[in-house]
Every structure is written in structure tokens, then in C-alpha cells.
Amino acid sequence: MGGFFKSSIGRKVAMALSAFFLMFFLLQHLAINMLSVFSPDAFNEVSHFMGTNPLVQFALQPVLIFAVVFHFIMGFILELKNKKANGVSYARNNGAANSSWASRNMIYSGLVVLAFIVLHFIDFWIPEINTKYIVGDMSGLHDGEFRYFHELVEKFHSPVRVGAYVVAFILLGLHLAHGFTSAFQSVGSTAGRKKTLQTIGKAYSIIVPLGFIIIALYHHLNPHH
Amino acid sequence: MNLTLKIWRQKDSNAKGQMVDYKVSDISEHMSFLEMMDVLNEQLIAQGEEPVAFDHDCREGICGMCSMYINGEAHGPDRGITTCQLHMRMFKDGDTITIEPFRAAAFPVIKDLVVDRSAFDRIQHAGGYISVNTSGNTQDANATPISKHDADEAMDAATCIGCGACVATCKNSSAMLFVGAKVSQYALLPQGQVEAADRVQNMVAQMDLEGFGNCTNTGACEVECPKGISLDTIARMNRELMKASI
Numbered sequence: 279m280g281g282f283f284k285s286s287i288g289r290k291v292a293m294a295l296s297a298f299f300l301m302f303f304l305l306q307h308l309a310i311n312m313l314s315v316f317s318p319d320a321f322n323e324v325s326h327f328m329g330t331n332p333l334v335q336f337a338l339q340p341v342l343i344f345a346v347v348f349h350f351i352m353g354f355i356l357e358l359k360n361k362k363a364n365g366v367s368y369a370r371n372n373g374a375a376n377s378s379w380a381s382r383n384m385i386y387s388g389l390v391v392l393a394f395i396v397l398h399f400i401d402f403w404i405p406e407i408n409t410k411y412i413v414g415d416m417s418g419l420h421d422g423e424f425r426y427f428h429e430l431v432e433k434f435h436s437p438v439r440v441g442a443y444v445v446a447f448i449l450l451g452l453h454l455a456h457g458f459t460s461a462f463q464s465v466g467s468t469a470g471r472k473k474t475l476q477t478i479g480k481a482y483s484i485i486v487p488l489g490f491i492i493i494a495l496y497h498h499l500n501p502h503h
Numbered sequence: 504m505n506l507t508l509k510i511w512r513q514k515d516s517n518a519k520g521q522m523v524d525y526k527v528s529d530i531s532e533h534m535s536f537l538e539m540m541d542v543l544n545e546q547l548i549a550q551g552e553e554p555v556a557f558d559h560d561c562r563e564g565i566c567g568m569c570s571m572y573i574n575g576e577a578h579g580p581d582r583g584i585t586t587c588q589l590h591m592r593m594f595k596d597g598d599t600i601t602i603e604p605f606r607a608a609a610f611p612v613i614k615d616l617v618v619d620r621s622a623f624d625r626i627q628h629a630g631g632y633i634s635v636n637t638s639g640n641t642q643d644a645n646a647t648p649i650s651k652h653d654a655d656e657a658m659d660a661a662t663c664i665g666c667g668a669c670v671a672t673c674k675n676s677s678a679m680l681f682v683g684a685k686v687s688q689y690a691l692l693p694q695g696q697v698e699a700a701d702r703v704q705n706m707v708a709q710m711d712l713e714g715f716g717n718c719t720n721t722g723a724c725e726v727e728c729p730k731g732i733s734l735d736t737i738a739r740m741n742r743e744l745m746k747a748s749i
Binding site: 281282285286287288290291356362363365366367368369370371372373375376377378381382384456459460464465466468471 | 520576603608672674721734738745
């Protein structure tokens with residue numbers, strides 16, 4: 279088994295497994311963030327739970343960070359290996375004749391999403407880790423109220439940040455448009471090539487990024503509450 | 504019809520090649536692409552120039568010898584065909600046609616449009632066969648029942664002619680459609696299952712060793728494959744390797 283993950287196919291499988299985890303993570307992240315549109319109180323409650331639950335914080339969060347870093351580094355390694363396998367470039371290459379733009383540009387959509395994750399960490403994750411584990415304030419309170427909803431709304435005041443988020447989510451959608459079904463193929467399942475999963479994949483890659491875009495725009499346009 | 508051809512010329516494997524323009528006239532739309540190349544070469548020979556070297560053999564789409572990357576696509580703009588089956592009626596009078604060799608680090612150019620595809624042979628040697636005693640005591644093929652479905656899928660995979668269009672068209676220069684087809688053709692049949700684990704491990708190891716890239720499931724290979732080999736064969740190869748590794 280040791281040699282398996284060093285083989286070309288083993289690397290594909292590892293990429294797909296980390297992708298499955300990340301796609302599941304995106305769903306729960308969207309579900310929780312959606313609460314902020316419908317009920318600030320519910321959003322605060324769930325945020326506090328996720329932010330203080332030891333299982334989430336010390337088991338799931340490290341797995342998530344590992345999955346993100348792994349998916350990025352392995353994607354980058356594969357891209358370099360593939361470039362090396364190319365040899366001389368074609369003078370004329372008609373990629374659109376046989377494959378989708380999204381499938382040919384996973385590295386670029388992925389790099390945009392990565393840049394977004396850096397921005398997202400600076401916006402939310404680093405302040406959160408600072409408050410909880412450096413300052414040591416695990417209460418989740420600010421002036422006697424839960425701080426999560428206010429922190430979220432405040433971040434979406436800036437039209438530049440909202441714009442950057444929207445662009446990143448569109449690229450995320452393109453990444454998922456190929457990635458969702460591709461992951462099934464990589465783990466040896468032909469299900470990703472059948473109508474059912476193609477429809478689910480298409481829906482997933484539109485609904486999830488669109489959901490995040492709606493949340494960002496909603497809070498940008500309703501800054502007063 | 505009259506055409507402008509932009510063709511990759513390269514003296515030998517060590518030379519630095521370049522695109523060179525040629526004009527051909529009075530090309531019939533009924534000609535095959537290779538016949539058009541023959542006309543060009545007759546013309547070059549008459550002018551005392553070196554003809555364009557290109558691979559070809561059966562000229563009926565079964566040997567896998569002809570290659571060429573025509574107007575940005577392996578085997579040209581038509582579907583389900585090799586270059587020898589491409590007809591000049593696919594082009595219009597006055598067209599400029601770009602003709603390049605199949606590109607991949609594992610397919611080095613030997614001369615002009617001729618590339619060395621022996622990496623495929625070495626992958627086959629690594630496991631693309633079954634070990635049977637054929638010294639006069641072979642069994643009747645019908646003595647081993649095989650489901651129609653499996654037989655059909657194995658036969659579909661076995662139609663791969665090893666031309667290398669999958670590698671040439673892949674943005675990653677991956678050979679996984681080729682290896683997937685070869686693995687599938689045996690994995691589906693009882694005769695192939697005896698050595699299945701060794702076969703897939705050895706063939707994938709050789710494929711990696713040859714310097715082919717990693718499949719990212721763009722599906723370009725399946726579209727350009729003259730025999731329509733399915734991406735399902737790659738999924739099967741992935742399953743076979745996982746099974747063999749556990």
C-alpha cells in the first residue's frame with residue numbers, strides 16, 4: 279500500500295479524497311452561514327458551538343486545515359509534473375474542441391480560491407484564533423452580547439471585499455463544476471459519468487457558490503441590523 | 504482546392520525544429536489527408552527538397568501508425584477516425600492547415616512528424632498480456648462462459664490501436680486512456696484475472712517511469728480517440744490498482 283500513494287493514480291485518489299472532505303465541509307459551512315440571513319440568534323448559537331466545541335476545534339479543524347493544505351500542495355505538485363510531461367508546446371492547440379474550460383484550468387481556479395482562503399483567514403480565522411487562544415476569551419461575548427453576527431456583518435461593509443468574495447466564489451463554482459464529478463472518476467467510480475451525479479454535481483457547483491454570494495451581498499446591502 | 508500548410512520540420516531528434524509554410528494546389532476533396540501529404544512530398548522531391556517524414560502504414564485506420572496534430576487536434580478535426588481516414592472534404596479552399604507531431608516528453612520527435620512511441624511498447628511489455636501455454640493444448644474459447652456485457656466491454660477496450668492520440672491531446676500528456684484500455688481488456692475476462700494485480704501495478708509503474716503525466720479527467724482523450732475508448736476504462740484501472748494495492 280505504501281507505494282500506492284506515490285503512483286500517479288494514488289495521487290489522483292488522494293486528491294479526490296481530500297476533495298470529498300472539502301466539498302462536505304463547504305456544505306456545512308454554507309448551511310451555518312445561511313442562518314445569518316434568517317436568524318442572527320441561531321447563527322450566534324451555532325457559531326459559538328462550532329467555535330468552542332473541543333471535537334470541532336481540535337479534531338475536525340486540524341483535519342480541515344490538513345485537507346486544504348494537502349489539496350493545494352498536491353495539486354501544485356501534479357501541475358508541475360504534468361507540465362514536465364508536456365514537452366514542446368503546440369503551435370496550435372484547440373482545447374475547446376474536446377474539453378471544458380473548467381476542466382482545463384483547475385490550477386487557475388484553484389489558485390484564485392487559495393488566494394481567497396488567505397484573505398478569508400485574515401478576515402475571520404486569525405482574529406478568531408487570537409481572541410480565543412491568545413487573548414483567552416472563550417466567552418464569545420462582546421458588550422454582553424454574542425459577537426459573531428456583528429463581526430460577520432461588519433466585514434461585509436467594504437464593497438471591495440464583497441467584490442473579491444464574489445469573484446472568488448464564481449471561480450470556486452467553476453472549480454467544482456469539474457471537480458465534483460472528477461473526484462468520483464479518480465476513486466474508480468463511473469457514477470460521476472452518469473446523468474444523476476452529473477446533475478447533482480452541476481447543482482452543487484451552482485448552489486453552493488451562489489449561496490455564499492447571496493450571503494455576502496445580503497449583508498452588504500443590509501448593513502444596519 | 505488550394506491550401507497553405509504550416510508543417511513542423513525537424514531534421515533529427517537532436518535538431519531544433521520549426522514551423523515551415525508550404526503551398527499545395529489542385530487538392531481533390533476526395534483525397535485522404537495522407538494522400539494530400541503525398542502530393543506535397545512529390546512536389547518537394549521534384550523541387551529537390553527533403554520530403555516531410557510522417558508515420559503511416561495500413562491507411563485504413565487499424566494499425567495505429569499514423570499520427571499528426573492537425574489544426575490543434577489529434578488526428579484532425581473529425582471524430583472517431585485516424586489521420587489516414589481524415590478526408591480533405593473537411594477543409595475549404597484557401598484554408599491554412601497547421602500540422603504538428605504528437606507532443607509529449609515521453610514521445611520524442613525522431614524526424615519532422617515522426618515521433619517515438621516505443622514508451623507504449625514498454626508499458627505493454629510490463630504486463631499487457633496473459634501467460635498461457637500455447638503449445639498445442641489450448642482450450643476451446645467457448646469452453647469458458649463469459650457474460651455478453653463483459654465480453655462487449657472487453658472487446659471495446661481491445662479496439663485501442665495504441666496510436667497515442669490520447670497522450671497527444673491530453674493537457675497533462677497522460678497515457679491513462681491507453682493503459683486503462685489495456686488493463687480493462689484483460690480485467691473483464693477470466694483469463695486476465697489470474698495476473699490482474701501484477702499487471703495493473705507493473706503497467707502503471709512503467710507508465711509513471713516513462714514520464715507520462717497525471718490524468719485530471721478533462722475527457723479530451725475520449726473525444727479525440729479514433730476508437731472511442733471510454734473514460735470508464737480509466738476508472739476501472741484506478742479500481743484495479745486500488746484492489747491490487749490493498
